[in-house]
Amino acid sequence: MSAVLCAADDALALPRLSQARTPFTCQIEAMDENGQLRTLAIPVERALTVYVDKRELITLMTLGARPEWLVLGYLRNQGLISSAAQLDSITVDWEVGAAAVKTRSGVEAIEERTAQRVVTTGCGQGSVFGGLMDQVQGLRLAESARISQAQIHSLVETIRLSESTYKSAGSVHACALFSLSTAQPEMLLFIEDVGRHNAVDTIAGWSWLNSQSVAGPLALYTTGRLTSEMVIKAAQMGVPFVISRSGITQMGHQVAQTVGLCAIGRALNRRYLCFSHPQRLLQGG
Amino acid sequence: MSAVLCAADDALALPRLSQARTPFTCQIEAMDENGQLRTLAIPVERALTVYVDKRELITLMTLGARPEWLVLGYLRNQGLISSAAQLDSITVDWEVGAAAVKTRSGVEAIEERTAQRVVTTGCGQGSVFGGLMDQVQGLRLAESARISQAQIHSLVETIRLSESTYKSAGSVHACALFSLSTAQPEMLLFIEDVGRHNAVDTIAGWSWLNSQSVAGPLALYTTGRLTSEMVIKAAQMGVPFVISRSGITQMGHQVAQTVGLCAIGRALNRRYLCFSHPQRLLQGG
Numbered sequence: 046m047s048a049v050l051c052a053a054d055d056a057l058a059l060p061r062l063s064q065a066r067t068p069f070t071c072q073i074e075a076m077d078e079n080g081q082l083r084t085l086a087i088p089v090e091r092a093l094t095v096y097v098d099k100r101e102l103i104t105l106m107t108l109g110a111r112p113e114w115l116v117l118g119y120l121r122n123q124g125l126i127s128s129a130a131q132l133d134s135i136t137v138d139w140e141v142g143a144a145a146v147k148t149r150s151g152v153e154a155i156e157e158r159t160a161q162r163v164v165t166t167g168c169g170q171g172s173v174f175g176g177l178m179d180q181v182q183g184l185r186l187a188e189s190a191r192i193s194q195a196q197i198h199s200l201v202e203t204i205r206l207s208e209s210t211y212k213s214a215g216s217v218h219a220c221a222l223f224s225l226s227t228a229q230p231e232m233l234l235f236i237e238d239v240g241r242h243n244a245v246d247t248i249a250g251w252s253w254l255n256s257q258s259v260a261g262p263l264a265l266y267t268t269g270r271l272t273s274e275m276v277i278k279a280a281q282m283g284v285p286f287v288i289s290r291s292g293i294t295q296m297g298h299q300v301a302q303t304v305g306l307c308a309i310g311r312a313l314n315r316r317y318l319c320f321s322h323p324q325r326l327l328q329g330g
Numbered sequence: 331m332s333a334v335l336c337a338a339d340d341a342l343a344l345p346r347l348s349q350a351r352t353p354f355t356c357q358i359e360a361m362d363e364n365g366q367l368r369t370l371a372i373p374v375e376r377a378l379t380v381y382v383d384k385r386e387l388i389t390l391m392t393l394g395a396r397p398e399w400l401v402l403g404y405l406r407n408q409g410l411i412s413s414a415a416q417l418d419s420i421t422v423d424w425e426v427g428a429a430a431v432k433t434r435s436g437v438e439a440i441e442e443r444t445a446q447r448v449v450t451t452g453c454g455q456g457s458v459f460g461g462l463m464d465q466v467q468g469l470r471l472a473e474s475a476r477i478s479q480a481q482i483h484s485l486v487e488t489i490r491l492s493e494s495t496y497k498s499a500g501s502v503h504a505c506a507l508f509s510l511s512t513a514q515p516e517m518l519l520f521i522e523d524v525g526r527h528n529a530v531d532t533i534a535g536w537s538w539l540n541s542q543s544v545a546g547p548l549a550l551y552t553t554g555r556l557t558s559e560m561v562i563k564a565a566q567m568g569v570p571f572v573i574s575r576s577g578i579t580q581m582g583h584q585v586a587q588t589v590g591l592c593a594i595g596r597a598l599n600r601r602y603l604c605f606s607h608p609q610r611l612l613q614g615g
Contacts, residue, residue, distance in 0.1 A: 071580050076608040078479065078601050085603070090558055090579035106558060106581070194363065216555045216577035239557060239579050270501045272524060273375055273391060292501035294375035294524050295356050296391070316363050318370070323361040 058130035059254055062113035065137035067091065069108055069237075070214045086214040090239045091139065095119070097146045097155065108210065108217060108238045111247050112137040115238075116144045118250030122278050124179075125152055129253045181277050186285040186305040190262035192225055193327040200230045200288060201312050204266055210237045211268075218269045220244035222252065225286070226261025233259065241269035245278050252282055264288055271297040271308050271320070280304045285325065288312050293320045343415035344539055347398035350422035352376065354393055354522075355499045371499040375524045376424070380404070382431045382440065393495065393502055393523045396532050397422040400523075401429045403535030407563050409464075410437055414538045466565050471590040475547035475570040477510055478612040485515045485573060486597050489551055495522045496553075503554045505529035507537065510571070511546025518544065526554035530563050537567055549573055556582040556593050556605070565589045570610065573597050578605045 070086040077083055094104045095116055107115060113135045120126045126148075133147040200223050210217050218241035223230040234251050238244040245267065252259065264286035265279045271289050273296035279287045280300065287301070288309045298320055301308040307325040311318045319326055355371040362368055379389045380401055392400060398420045405411045411433075418432040485508050495502050503526035508515040519536050523529040530552065537544065549571035550564045556574050558581035564572045565585065572586070573594045583605055586593040592610040596603045604611055 073580075073583055073605065075595075075603040075605050076611070077603055080613050083603070087577060087583060087605075088579050090581040092581075214577070216557075216579055239555075270524075272501075292372060292499070294373050294501055295358075296375040296377075298358055298372060310360075318360040318362055318368070320358065320360050320372075326361070328365050 060117070060129060060132035061134040062117075063134075063136045063138075065109075065112055065139055067109045067139045069110065069210045088210055088214045088217045088237075088239060092142045093137070093144055094142055095144045095146060097125075097152060098148055099145075100155070102146075105243060106239060107243050109139065110236050110238060111251070112139075112144060114236075114250035114254070115243055115247040116146060116250065117253060118246035118248065119243075120146070121249050121253060122246055122281060125155065181280050181300065181304055184280055184304050186280065186283065187262070188305065190225070190285040191325055191327050192262075192264065192286050192307065193228075195228065196225060196230050196264075197288065197309065197312065197317060198315055200232075200264060200266060201314070201317075203230070203232050204235075207232075207235055209235075218244055218267065220248050220268075221266040222248050222284075223264045223266065224259060224261050225264055230264060233263075241267060242274060242278075244269075245275060249278060249282055262286070267291075270294065271301070271310060273297050273300055276300045276304075276306060276308060280306055288317070345402070345414060345417035346419040347402075348419075348421045348423075350394075350397055350424055352394045352424045354395065354495045373495055373499045373502045373522075373524060377427045378422070378429055379427055380429045380431060382410075382437060383433055384430075385440070387431075390528060391524060392528050394424065395521050395523060396536070397424075397429060399521075399535035399539070400528055400532040401431060401535065402538060403531035403533065404528075405431070406534050406538060407531055407566060410440065466562050466585065466589055469565055469589050471565065471568065471570040472547070473590065475510070476610055476612050477547075477549065477571050477592065478513075480513065481510055481515050481549075482573065482594065482597065482602060483600055485517075485549060485551060486599070486602075488515070488517050489520075492517075492520055494520075503529055503552065505533050505553075506551040507533050507569075508549045508551065509544060509546050510549055515549060518548075526552060527559060527563075529554075530560060534563060534567055547571070552576075555579065556586070556595060558582050558585055561585045561589075561591060561593060565591055573602075 069089055072084055072086055074082050075085055088108055090106055091109050092104050093107050093112055095102045116135050133149050136145045217237040217239055219237045221235040222233045224233055236244045236247045263284045265284045266288045268290050270291040271293040276297045277300055286307050292310045301321040307322040308320040309317050354374055357369055357371055359367050359369055373393055375391055376394050377389050378392050378397055380387045401420050418434050421430045502522040502524055504522045506520040507518045509518055521529045521532045548569045550569045551573045553575050555576040556578040561582045562585055571592050577595045586606040592607040593605040594602050
């Protein structure tokens with residue numbers, strides 16, 4: 046089988062996804078400090094229960110922006126599948142709040158690997174986090190990737206100008222993925238969710254489906270804080286730059302330093318703080 | 331056995347807790363947009379693995395403010411124990427990042443109940459959330475509790491003036507519990523954590539230990555958004571008022587309406603929005 050055929054096979058092997066859509070906001074009445082009733086929009090928060098081959102796995106509370114990518118990214122980031130091609134289809138039905146995942150040939154040892162989240166008797170670190178850390182052990186991001194100040198500013202400005210559920214209803218986090226292969230970073234995907242981990246999982250799902258068309262180094266933007274889990278998920282996607290409006294925690298910082306990730310926080314207007322790997326910054330660029 | 335003796339027995343039956351302490355911040359060097367190095371404080375984020383009778387349950391990522399109360403509140407809010415008296419002791423050792431929980435006579439069906447988090451084959455809602463929702467089914471908060479505008483303002487002002495890790499290092503959420511039995515609400519506990527659910531779990535743990543000394547209606551303050559989980563946890567503690575700097579999600583709103591909880595958001599300076607049960611507000615008070 047030739048390399049070309051292999052590539053074609055890979056493309057054909059991507060899972061079929063439903064296109065479930067649902068409103069992101071609803072309206073409620075609230076009373077202000079003067080006793081006046083005001084109508085305002087708030088974000089939707091829905092329960093989405095994930096079934097893998099008819100077996101219940103977990104329920105995610107989500108805004109529901111792109112639930113199929115969310116489920117794919119969740120399975121990826123939990124290390125339950127190692128390739129999107131392992132899945133035949135993901136079908137989301139909002140009427141019953143369910144995502145039915147059909148695999149091509151099952152998930153190896155899924156019972157043990159999901160039970161492990163809560164019931165291993167290992168020592169030291171628990172299984173959820175332990176599992177995530179295992180996946181970044183030995184992971185080192187490509188050393189050559191660089192970002193210029195102009196690119197950081199452009200990226201932050203693009204986010205500022207994006208139409209968003211946050212602007213209309215508040216109470217959601219946003220994540221966005223940018224390609225840095227051009228002077229003006231191109232925003233590949235912008236996702237909001239009630240949970241910031243859902244937003245980054247959704248981006249992880251999308252990037253798996255589009256890995257062949259995405260070129261150059263990538264940057265992940267998040268409105269949320271750079272905790273360990275956020276940095277680990279970026280590193281798992283091979284993203285060397287994470288940019289946040291907020292700050293960083295000690296473990297987020299530690300993981301970023303270990304894997305070679307340039308973590309930038311407090312990014313607002315033309316200001317920022319680079320918490321790790323400043324050698325990736327092109328000064329004056 | 332008289333009622334007085336019962337009360338004394340209850341008091342004696344509280345679990346023994348270690349007093350593990352750890353720094354909340356550490357210092358790192360960051361490079362600003364002018365290429366200048368700056369030393370700044372960031373919050374610590376530690377892995378705390380919870381063992382119940384030597385069986386690993388879960389790992390919580392935490393600031394580590396009051397880990398014993400956090401573990402107690404976590405077990406309570408997950409519905410794994412129904413009384414603090416079921417526990418003999420909680421011993422936290424930061425050197426190994428472990429919390430050893432010793433029960434008096436085991437946790438009934440712990441294997442099934444923790445496995446259920448990820449592996450039930452029920453329909454509709456998943457087990458984590460389903461479990462939480464089950465606990466608020468039929469729960470209705472006492473109708474008589476009221477809060478005055480002056481109390482809301484005083485409470486928000488108390489938070490504003492509190493010394494905090496947030497002020498020195500950012501990137502943490504705060505929760506506080508107030509007693510409303512006096513004109514000036516009394517702050518009973520102020521807790522910060524890298525996860526807002528940890529902060530509210532810590533308050534849940536503390537309030538179990540101090541249930542006999544806490545009088546009058548309570549208010550929970552949180553810097554975080556009022557998602558379903560946050561509102562459910564407040565309702566489980568019997569707290570009829572939740573006040574937040576942020577907004578509310580649809581499911582948070584729905585749960586608040588159902589259980590009779592007065593949810594107040596966007597509380598800053600002298601402004602706020604009451605999202606549910608405005609009849610609990612004393613206008614002009």
